[in-house]
Amino acid sequence: MLVHLRQVLHPDELRQARQWLASGEWIDGRATAGAQAVQAKHNRQLRQDSEASRRLQALVLAALERHAVFFSAALPKKIFNPLFNRYGGDANTYGAHVDGAVMHSRATGQRVRSDVSCTLFLSDPEDYDGGELVIDDTFGRQRVKLPAGDAVIYPGTSVHAVSPVTRGERLASFFWVESMVRSDEQRRLLFDMDRHLGALREMAGTDAAVVGLSGTYHNLLRLWADT
Incomplete structure (x- = not known):
């Protein structure tokens, strides 16, 4: 099931999020990739243990808490602490991969079964070319590029990728949900x-x-x- 979540973040929250992202410390995204994904992952990622990351995590989790469609679609039991990535320049793509079945948070030590994957878009679509989230599953191939503040959720079992960003910069948050309903x-x-x-x-x-x-x-x- 693929669901478009509209206006997860409000405009003032987006402005605040972008300020924190601009001041954050970015590392090679491959530092947090598994054995298979490390070959396909070419992006930058905000340090999980940074102050900017902690503030952004709290912002995103509070926004999800109030979003009725997110709760109805995901039925969350546990949410992996949100992470933040950046695509652009020579770190601009993520090849086809499947997320690990159980995600281990280095920040909290929590383990979360990845029933549902989520991407929250933080850049306006007109600010970058490419960067579509490409998802393959039983519903066919979908190319997703949403307004800033909107999110998409989809099965964690899906093969997915991020197409190369050829202009500008794509900022997003991503995380996983262990659902109360596994199926x-x-x-x-x-x-x-x-x-x-x-x-x-x-x-x-x-x-x-x-x-x-x-x-x-x-x-x-x-x-x-x-x-």
């Missing part, structure tokens, strides 16, 4: 049901059928969720 198919069903229930509530309020369907949603979540 992508089950999450998709719950997300679709939640969206349709929201539309029905606007039309029918507390009609008995709406209440009954809401009960079915929560009973399925109770059946499938692991907290």
